[in-house]
Amino acid sequence: MSDDPRDSLNHLINDDPTRVVIIGGGMGGLVAARDLARPGFEVVLLEASDELGGSVQRLDLDLADGTKVTVDAGAESFATRGGHVAKFIDELHLTDQVVQPNPAGSWLQLPGKAVPTPKGGMLGIPSTPLATDVIAAIGWRGALRAYLDRMLPPLKIGQERNLGRLVSRRMGRAVLENLVAPVTTGVYSADPDQLDVAVAAPGLNPALTRTGSLSGAVAELRAGGPSKAGSAVGGIEGGMWRLAYTVITDARRRGAELRTGARAVDLELAAPRVDSAQPNGGQRPRYLVRIAGQDDPIEADAVLIDAPSAEALPLLASVSSEIEALAHADWPQATSVELVTLVLDAPVLDAAPRGTGLLVSDRVDPEFATAKAMTHVTAKWSWVGEQLPAGRHVLRLSYGRAGRASDTEAMTDAALRARALRDAAALTNIPLSESMVVGFARVRWQNAQPLAAVGQRERLTSLRAAVEKLQGVEVTGSWIAGTGLASVIPHAREAAARIRGLRWRKLTDSDGS
Incomplete structure (x- = not known):
């Protein structure tokens, strides 16, 4: 073998890739997969469900008149704070498709009255x-x-x-x-x-x-920040789901393997892998990721976990006794949220009587309305209205409050549709009838535990310190990064950069520098 260190570097890049397994295909996992998919890395992403993107997905509604409309199934916007999302969007060449919401802003539904926020x-x-x-x-x-x-x-x-x-x-x-x-x-x-x-x-x-x-x-x-409600967020024309779609496409183009229907059930620290590129046959950690229903595990040099805490903590605990102890801490519970989308032929909504929507006080009598929020989607985003004939509107209602069992999960579609229509009529203060409904969909999401919960900062500080002791293991996702893409995207990119850094140290170690 040549003594030229460049030959050793070329060997590592071309013939000895760093194998990374990403557990979870939400936006954090997808962003990390795209950043890691480059020469010298072999990236496999495992998503338990049949869809990638987490809460950033599309919703295609088949309407009663045979037409269709596409909206967001979950996240519909991104916070502009920090500029992280905007920078990422620019890398994906989507900047010219960023749109702003209607500056009219939202309202508050309080007991007995509704007022502009x-x-x-x-x-x-x-x-x-x-x-x-x-x-x-x-x-x-x-x-x-x-x-x-x-x-x-x-x-x-x-x-x-x-x-x-x-x-x-x-x-x-x-x-x-x-x-x-x-x-x-x-x-x-x-x-x-x-x-x-x-x-x-x-x-x-x-x-x-x-x-x-x-x-x-x-x-x-x-001081110096946005003064109008809604101006601190942006969206993408056609829907935020297009961001996830673009990341998925780009990650695959770069060589990442993205698997759906693949649930990781166990993480194991195996016998170290001999690294022939390092002096004296050095060794580095090796992990085995087991997938439900498959006999053979996937071998990995590094693992990045983008899964809810209820799934991430047991995986981490299997390779760290310190994390195993932390996993028994009193972690805040996630909240089940159900989003109901209604499409209505209702010209009476043209005036957008509640601006872009309402947040509903939990002190409002449930006999009046049980939704915790309503978005008047066609009033908030002009691109949605442009898909529809005049007088047709999209409303999205959110159900599920922290600390309370959701009563919508057990409801039939017909019952939930009737509940949502009743709530929409109450919140807009406009009579809305069943005959106006031309489209309906329900989507259930599991919200992450709030990073801002009292005591969560200390729990996460201890967890991060324990994870740092595991070479080649990273954790990301909204439960540890914070709510929204403005928190998830930079956190995932930083985690991916640290994994790339492990390979860089290996490369420099191989030539003695």
Whole structure:
């Protein structure tokens, strides 16, 4: 064999690929597969279900008149914060297809009334308690109580961890129950009392100390940011599912093998693999991934797990006693969410009476409506309306609140369709009849445990430290990265980069540098 180190490098790149198994085909796993699929790597992704993309999937509805409409089955937008998603979209050459939602914004359904969502807030916390739209939502008494926040001493020693307690103490129950709770329930599927301020609203406590008030802290953190509801998010013309489709196509083009219907049931640390490229026949860890229904495991040099915590923790525990102990911690429960899509021939909805939709307070009488949110899809995204004839509208209603058993799972399609139509009529304040319905679909998702849950930060810190001790093992996904693509995409890319780094160290070690 030649003594030229370049020959050794070429041998490693061409003949000794680093084998990576990715467990889970949500957006985190797909993004990592695409980033890892390059010369020198052999990538196999295993997805238990029959569909890739996780909550970023398409929904094709066959309508009563024989036509079709395609919308998003899950995620319909991405947060623009940090610019991570925009950068990734640009790499995929989709930037010219990014669209903005209708700036009219959403409404809040409160007990006995519906009001436009106040502008200029953060997680529902108002920056201007005496603003007209805040008064409309919580009344003069609630607004004046919120304004007292300006007169209370700031928290200079220690910080309040619990978001609900912080808002209640500083601004009162009206702000907590009518503004903050509907937002956190919609964003995190969690009550404000379950959320950690430092995670749900980073920088809020220090800003409160600097400015002297909670409203001032919100104003400082929003300074220079978007001022209208909805302007902090973007979408893709035709649907966010096109992002997942493009990543899937690009990953396969690069050589990644993406398998569906392949559930990983066990992860095993096997005898080390002899690495002939390293001096003195060095060894590196080797993992065996077992798939349900298959006798032979897949051998891997590195494993990246993009699966819900209920599936990821047992896999990790099988290769780490430290993680096995952590797996028995009191992890917050995931929430089952059911999305119901209605297509209606209802010209009365042309005026978009509730803007782009509503978040519904959990204090609303269930006799009035049981949905936790409703999106007027055709009012929010112009590209959806362009697929449809005049007067035809798409509404999407969300069911399932944190800490409560869902009552929709056991409902028949007919019963759920009737429930959704009744709720839509109540929330739009417009009579809607069964004869208007030309399309219906239901999709159930399992939301990740909120990263912002009180105590979750400490649990995840311990978990990350334990995972770092496992060479060649990475974990990503919304339960550990945070909610939304703006958190999942950069987290997955960083995990993929660390796996690539393992190979780079192997390459440099092989020539003694």
